[in-house]
Amino acid sequence: MPPRRKLNEFxxxxxxxxxxxGVPKPRREVARRLHVSISVIVRLIQRFTATGRVQERxxxxxxxxxxxxxxxxxERLALQTRTASSSIIRRQLRVPTNTNISQQTIRNRLHGFNLRSRRPAVRPRLTxxxxxxxxxxxxxxxxxxxxxxxxxxxxxxxxxTLNHNDDRLRVWRRQGERYIDVTVQEKVAFGGGSVMVWGAFSLHxxxxxxHVQGNLTGLRYRDEILRPLAVPTLQQMGPQAVYQDDNARPHRARVVNDFLQQSGVNRMEWPACSPDLNPIENLWMSWIAR
Incomplete structure (x- = not known):
């Protein structure tokens, strides 16, 4: 169960x-607006009714x-540098305030501001x-x-791949801040691995x-993938069929372009660095999750 969020004084x-x-809002509605359980609001109203104060005892x-x-x-140091660890924040705090506290205290204070250390979301680097x-x-x-x-x-x-590099970089973020720029880690396509496969599908x-063995070249892409697999499937789909592939160097080789043009294949223009626009990525991810 996640820790219960505390309300600040404001x-x-x-x-x-x-x-x-003038028109009092129900306690459930107040709890919904502040994203806390109704019991938090009930105890707050009871304390205010008894003492006239909202400060915690x-x-x-x-x-x-x-x-x-x-x-x-x-809080400000963590928000300025989202990747700063608690030890770095501790050293930065010591300079202006001469305060000597533990790293756990730093983490406790950030938890009080609803900042949790999480792995950053990853996205392609786009110019x-x-x-x-x-x-x-x-x-x-x-x-x-x-x-x-x-x-x-x-x-x-x-x-x-069976083994991959486990990035241990973590960032401080609040709920709902997973995809803002300062909490996202950018990376380029990775190299190495164990098994590479090619596939294609349409609605029907x-x-x-x-199974792609070794390096994929333009000639291999034409002779081992396009000619025996992709073009026959496109012919089954009919004259209005469109073939989509990305801008990898073997895909855009001259021998590949000439072959597709001679075969009468309609080819879709594809923007660079756009894996998330390709629905087949969801298929790869479903296989990885198995």
Whole structure:
């Protein structure tokens, strides 16, 4: 069970104001707005009714080693550099405040601000030219019908590895901040691996899965994949069939372009660095998850 979120003093004041409004809001509605359980709001209203205060009662135990100002500084340091570890934040805090606290205290303060250490989401590194090409592609096809998309044979290669590099970089983020820029790790395509396969499918057709052994060249792509697998499937789909492949160097070799042109294959223009636009990526991910 995830730890219960605590309301800060400002949020407690808002909750009481909503409850005491001219048209009081139900406690369940106040809890929904503040993303806490209804029991938190019930206890807050009971405490305010009995004491007239929204501050939490003083609890017995050891006093905090940090002041509210130092707590805000810890939060600001984590938000400025999302990849900073608790040990780095501890050293940065010591310079302006001369405060000597443990790394666990740093983590506790960040947890109090609803910041948790999480692995960053990963996305392709896109230049402005890549982004412009992706927008142009989407605008060209935004009005395509289901019938038009059913005529597209999408293809891709994927490498499956038994062992991979476990990136241990972590970032501080709040709920809902998984995909903002400062919490996302960018990376380029990886190298190495164990097994590479090629496949293609459309709405009603699919090719056999082909095991790519060794390096894939333009000649091998033409002779081992396109001629025996892709082109026969496109012919079954009819004259309106469109073939999609990415901009990998073997796919754009001159021998490949000449062969597809001679075979009368309609080829879809594909923006660079756009794996997420290809529906076959969902198929690869479903296999990986097995």
């Amino acid at each position: 949020e407690r004041g808002r909750a009481v104001a909503w409850f005491q409004d 003083r609890r017995p135990g050891r006093l905090k080693k940090t002041t509210p100002r130092e707590d805000r500084l810890i 402005p030219a890549h982004r412009a090409a992706r927008r142009a592609f989407c605008r060209r096809h935004v009005r395509w019908t289901r019938q038009q998309w059913s005529q597209v044979l999408v293809s891709d290669e994927s490498r499956f 057709h699919r090719t056999p899965l082909f």
